[in-house]
Amino acid sequence: MQKQQKKSRAQLLHQYYKYTGFYAFIWNNTKKAIMPLLLIIGALLVVNYRVMSISEMLLYVTQNFSKTFIFSLFFASESFLGLLPPDIFIAWTKTTEHPLLYLSLLAVLSYLGGVVSYYYGRTLLLIPKINDYLEGRMSKHIRNMQKWGGFLIAVGALLPLPFAMACLAAGMIKFPQRQFFAFAALRIFRFVIYGFAIYSALS
Known part of the structure; x- marks a missing residue:
């Protein structure tokens, strides 16, 4: 009788993520993210052709708002639930005068x-009432983080998914700091890829 071949680590991981619904989660959330993205693109196109060109609009923002204000607004959004699409700031x-420098700063x-x-997630653990409230509100994110850990952080960093929520959940389950820093660093590659795409579209 032929011996069954031992599965490699990659095969075992693939099997685990398949059985626990990781791939379905990515697909479903990507579909959810696509619709708002399409609506934003559609709105920008309407504005571009009916009101003001996107280039003129972004130039208006540059001329009427300080760079400190724009970067501060972006940082606040990225730190708390990621409410504003990073793509708008990338286009800006x-x-x-220094597009690559400012794109790097955004990243x-x-x-x-x-x-x-x-760290906000880790701090909340020290306040029982807030911790209990958020554990109820974010129970799904916390369960997913416990199941998939670093891969969920990586996906949030690279794809149009809620990166801040993934980081918050990682903090709440005390995901190892060094591993978190490594997986979260993939966020920078998202800005390289999207920056290239958006710059090409605006050329």
């Missing part, structure tokens, strides 16, 4: 925003 950097601020969310 294209109209500045670093986004990463640091994730770190703030992570």
